[in-house]
Amino acid sequence: MKHTHAVETKLRGFVALFIDQCRSSGIAFSGYSRRDPVALANRNPDAIIVNVKRARHIAREDHGWDLPSEDELHQQAMKGDA
Structure with a gap:
């Protein structure tokens, strides 16, 4: 069994990125x-999904x-x- 430190220190995963409607830039x-960028895209259809x-x-x-x-x-x- 692989043991890891309790604190996550690696930059992993995907986020939904939007243009902020409050600030034009x-x-x-x-x-x-x-682990699932497709599900993230389905939940955030107006976003760009990036790692x-x-x-x-x-x-x-x-x-x-x-x-x-x-x-x-x-x-x-x-x-x-x-």
Whole structure:
């Protein structure tokens, strides 16, 4: 049996990405699925479904969101700060 740490530190899964209707140039995330992007798309028909790493890249590079790196997230999780 494989044992893993109780705190999830890997960026996995899929999110639904929308144009934020409140801000014309903003984005919004809604919904998450660890393994089933098709079901996520069915629940969010107006969204673009992207993996978590791509969503973070879009938020950081295209919209200027200040997001910690994967290494920083891992360190925070191990310290209990996440």
